[in-house]
Amino acid sequence: MSDKKQWRIAVLPGDGIGPEVMAQACRALDALEKSCGLTVERVEYDWPSHAYHERHGRSAPEGYLDTLAGFDAILLGALGDPGPTSNPGRYLLSDADSLAPLLEIRKGFDQWACERPCRPLPGAPRYLSDSRAEDIDMLVIRENSEGEYVGQGGRLAAGTSREIVTQTSVFTRTGTERIFRHAFLQAQRRARLRREAGQPRSFRKADGSEAPAQVCLVTKRNALKFWGEMYTEVFEQIAADYPEVAVHHELVDAACMKFVTSPWAFDVVVASNLHGDILTDLAAVLNGGMGVAPSCNLNPADRRKPPMFEPTHGSAPDIAGQNLAGPTAMLLTTAMMLDWMAVEDPAAGDAARRLRDAVAADLAEQGGQRRTTADTGDAVLARLG
Numbered sequence: 001m002s003d004k005k006q007w008r009i010a011v012l013p014g015d016g017i018g019p020e021v022m023a024q025a026c027r028a029l030d031a032l033e034k035s036c037g038l039t040v041e042r043v044e045y046d047w048p049s050h051a052y053h054e055r056h057g058r059s060a061p062e063g064y065l066d067t068l069a070g071f072d073a074i075l076l077g078a079l080g081d082p083g084p085t086s087n088p089g090r091y092l093l094s095d096a097d098s099l100a101p102l103l104e105i106r107k108g109f110d111q112w113a114c115e116r117p118c119r120p121l122p123g124a125p126r127y128l129s130d131s132r133a134e135d136i137d138m139l140v141i142r143e144n145s146e147g148e149y150v151g152q153g154g155r156l157a158a159g160t161s162r163e164i165v166t167q168t169s170v171f172t173r174t175g176t177e178r179i180f181r182h183a184f185l186q187a188q189r190r191a192r193l194r195r196e197a198g199q200p201r202s203f204r205k206a207d208g209s210e211a212p213a214q215v216c217l218v219t220k221r222n223a224l225k226f227w228g229e230m231y232t233e234v235f236e237q238i239a240a241d242y243p244e245v246a247v248h249h250e251l252v253d254a255a256c257m258k259f260v261t262s263p264w265a266f267d268v269v270v271a272s273n274l275h276g277d278i279l280t281d282l283a284a285v286l287n288g289g290m291g292v293a294p295s296c297n298l299n300p301a302d303r304r305k306p307p308m309f310e311p312t313h314g315s316a317p318d319i320a321g322q323n324l325a326g327p328t329a330m331l332l333t334t335a336m337m338l339d340w341m342a343v344e345d346p347a348a349g350d351a352a353r354r355l356r357d358a359v360a361a362d363l364a365e366q367g368g369q370r371r372t373t374a375d376t377g378d379a380v381l382a383r384l385g
């Protein structure tokens with residue numbers, strides 16, 4: 001027998017359009033297994049989901065994180081309102097309850113980096129009229145383990161006029177160092193790939209010289225001083241180890257503005273959990289909208305902790321169950337999973353390229369059409385051969 005890597009993937013279709021787009025991702029994986037010599041064992045679970053909650057009174061079985069720990073990676077469709085919104089009597093949880101597993105999985109496997117690439121493909125919707133929008137190529141890296149998402153705080157005298165609410169943000173030096181170092185490593189990697197492809201980019205450094213890559217730090221240090229100062233200091237320290245990478249700083253409000261006026265000027269952007277959350281919805285629009293925006297949550301320091309690959313979009317209850325959802329974001333997210341696998345398995349690298357090429361060719365040819373979920377899946381599958 002060969003010593004070929006046997007991958008084990010947990011498939012969590014989730015709620016709303018999740019199962020519909022996941023079905024297309026699974027078809028693509030089946031085809032790629034055959035054509036690329038890839039071996040992926042998939043185990044599908046009907047949790048976390050509203051449907052599971054309706055039957056069992058909880059979104060996922062007790063100990064579900066232990067079950068997921070036995071996999072190499074997690075592929076998730078979407079969580080949230082299951083829809084369809086035309087059915088006002090549907091079983092509905094609060095957002096906080098239905099989305100909790102997402103945060104539990106990120107936390108449980110210490111998936112401290114969330115990567116959301118923004119590189120619009122020809123054929124994807126384009127919301128900016130400036131033709132330079134075609135050149136956008138950035139990677140937004142979101143700190144995914146702490147900051148504004150630690151869930152610390154509470155409500156005192158809730159609902160009364162004396163109510164006091166706290167929602168504390170926590171920033172650690174260790175958490176900050178690791179995400180910034182990851183951002184610089186990704187900037188180096190992107191510069192290398194561009195050089196190899198004969199498409200280098202150039203960014204101005206503070207001393208006036210040119211650099212092949214850039215990391216932009218986002219803060220709100222003019223108002224949120226303590227966190228802003230620590231971020232700024234740690235960023236400078238880490239940047240000193242990567243003199244060939246240009247650095248830049250934006251306040252988050254200005255970053256929002258510049259994502260609209262000149263997004264092509266960014267390369268790698270690194271931001272706190274909440275700032276990253278907000279900026280990546282904006283980046284998703286620059287990428288062509290939620291229908292085409294992939295995402296992943298990973299622990300770059302420990303590949304044994306399963307990463308979770310999930311599109312940036314949610315459960316889209318307005319179109320759920322109608323075979324209307326575009327599976328492109330889910331397919332590109334699956335390609336990100338294959339990229340992650342490629343570090344240990346060249347067949348996965350081949351599969352990632354094929355899938356991305358097929359999705360890109362499909363978008364270029366038919367991106368403007370209104371199609372059913374299955375039609376888009378069929379078209380991509382036909383290109384996978």
Ligand code: IPM
Pocket residue numbers: 099102103277312
């Ligand atoms: C995302 C989502 C989640 C987040 C929600 C659903 C909790 O918006 O993945 O960006 O805020 O992280």
Ligand code: MN
Pocket residue numbers: 277278281
């Ligand atoms: Mn979000």
